[in-house]
Amino acid sequence: MKAIIDEFKHILNGKFIFIILIAPLIISAAFGYVFKNNQLNEAPVAVVDLDHSAYSQQLIQKLDADQYIHISYITYNYMEPNSFMYNEEYFGVIYLPSGLEKAHAQGAQTNIGLYVDTSLSTATTYLRNGVTEVIAAENSAAAANRLVAMGVSSAQATNFSTGLNLQTRLLYNPTNNMLMSSVIGFVNTVFLSILGGATLTIIPRLREQGLLKDMLRRPLSLVLRVLPYSIIATCSMYLVMGCLKQVGGLRFEANVYQLWIPFLMYAIALSLLCMMIGWSASSPAKAAGRITMILLPSFILSGAQLPVALLPPILQNVSHALPLSWHFKFLRGLGFRGGDLHYFMQEIGGFLILITCILVVIFLLMLNEMRKIRKAEKEGTLHPDEVDSTETVITSDSDSALILPKSDKQAGPSHS
Numbered sequence: 001m002k003a004i005i006d007e008f009k010h011i012l013n014g015k016f017i018f019i020i021l022i023a024p025l026i027i028s029a030a031f032g033y034v035f036k037n038n039q040l041n042e043a044p045v046a047v048v049d050l051d052h053s054a055y056s057q058q059l060i061q062k063l064d065a066d067q068y069i070h071i072s073y074i075t076y077n078y079m080e081p082n083s084f085m086y087n088e089e090y091f092g093v094i095y096l097p098s099g100l101e102k103a104h105a106q107g108a109q110t111n112i113g114l115y116v117d118t119s120l121s122t123a124t125t126y127l128r129n130g131v132t133e134v135i136a137a138e139n140s141a142a143a144a145n146r147l148v149a150m151g152v153s154s155a156q157a158t159n160f161s162t163g164l165n166l167q168t169r170l171l172y173n174p175t176n177n178m179l180m181s182s183v184i185g186f187v188n189t190v191f192l193s194i195l196g197g198a199t200l201t202i203i204p205r206l207r208e209q210g211l212l213k214d215m216l217r218r219p220l221s222l223v224l225r226v227l228p229y230s231i232i233a234t235c236s237m238y239l240v241m242g243c244l245k246q247v248g249g250l251r252f253e254a255n256v257y258q259l260w261i262p263f264l265m266y267a268i269a270l271s272l273l274c275m276m277i278g279w280s281a282s283s284p285a286k287a288a289g290r291i292t293m294i295l296l297p298s299f300i301l302s303g304a305q306l307p308v309a310l311l312p313p314i315l316q317n318v319s320h321a322l323p324l325s326w327h328f329k330f331l332r333g334l335g336f337r338g339g340d341l342h343y344f345m346q347e348i349g350g351f352l353i354l355i356t357c358i359l360v361v362i363f364l365l366m367l368n369e370m371r372k373i374r375k376a377e378k379e380g381t382l383h384p385d386e387v388d389s390t391e392t393v394i395t396s397d398s399d400s401a402l403i404l405p406k407s408d409k410q411a412g413p414s415h416s
Contacts, residue, residue, distance in 0.1 A: 039126050040127070042069070043123065044090045045069055046072065047073070047094045048075055049074055049096045060074065069134075086344070087333060087343060092124060095115075108163065109163060109164075110165065112166050114167065116168060118174055121173065173251070177250075179248050185304035189298075189304065191237070192270065199274040201287045203281075216366055216370050226272055226275060233263075252335045262348070262351070266324075269326070277290050278290055298324040301315055302325040323351075329347050330347065
């Protein structure tokens with residue numbers, strides 16, 4: 001009984017009760033908010049209207065009115081579907097063919113094309129259902145009108161052909177291959193843990209070794225310490241993608257000579273972010289524990305498992321501050337969709353802005369660190385000028401050391 005009472009006393013004196021009550025509450029609230037959307041409504045869709053008719057505009061309005069579809073862009077000239085979906089601005093493309101209105105008036109069958117990005121299959125399931133429902137409703141309404149106009153009986157209606165025929169093509173990952181979703185997400189999570197764990201300890205290690213003060217006088221040299229880690233990490237990513245492609249059969253179509261640019265940018269951005277987060281740690285061991293501050297948000301908000309489009313709007317904006325979010329954009333756009341690098345100038349610009357913001361914060365941390373060092377010198381040690389102007393003299397009687405100003409020594413020996 002005494003042991004139980006002692007353990008209760010230990011618990012009451014510690015933080016166990018606070019942690020076990022508050023931590024699960026915070027986690028449940030956070031995850032509940034992040035995953036509150038189990039489906040994507042208003043998925044952005046582009047429309048290529050080659051008919052330029054009143055009926056095509058009417059059909060576009062009906063598609064846009066569906067809860068799962070948001071017509072974000074309309075063009076009246078033919079464009080390849082890939083160009084719409086490389087950057088994940090649109091999850092699908094609808095093609096309305098020339099002669100659509102004429103065929104509708106005559107009751108002839110017309111093919112409507114729907115291209116769907118299945119590299120984000122979780123985000124496009126309801127999009128396909130929405131387009132199918134609109135086309136089915138349009139066919140039913142058109143068939144009923146023609147039946148009434150022609151005086152066809154309901155018994156004969158079963159042989160009456162419908163007008164619109166939806167042809168759906170699933171792009172990039174039609175078989176929902178796990179390599180392009182779960183495996184890629186897991187591999188990059190492990191990669192982030194290794195690279196982040198190494199770069200988190202850079203500043204605490206220098207501080208522990210007494211080298212940080214000298215390095216602060218050369219800010220560029222301090223920042224460039226992440227470069228070796230980044231170069232080795234870039235080589236590692238090449239090896240990983242090659243292994244998944246050769247061993248696992250990963251569908252990866254990126255240009256091998258273009259891929260090093262986003263890979264290196266990701267490694268540099270992640271290393272600098274880890275340097276920033278680990279800056280204030282008192283030791284490398286304590287800095288390494290901060291990897292969860294990067295790992296958990298990156299895993300949840302970057303699109304590794306859950307499409308970013310399913311997140312609440314505020315978290316979609318937060319995801320832009322995570323290097324892994326940009327990394328996945330390039331992996332899917334260059335690798336899975338086979339896009340050329342010139343399609344991703346906006347993403348490269350976003351990556352550069354992120355790196356610049358991190359560098360600004362690191363520069364502010366450098367200034368703060370230098371301020372602390374100067375304050376410690378004033379409070380705990382002699383000023384360097386004072387050290388230079390003094391000299392130690394050993395007396396002959398007691399061998400005790402006296403610190404005398406150099407000017408007094410030069411004026412003559414003491415006659416005490």
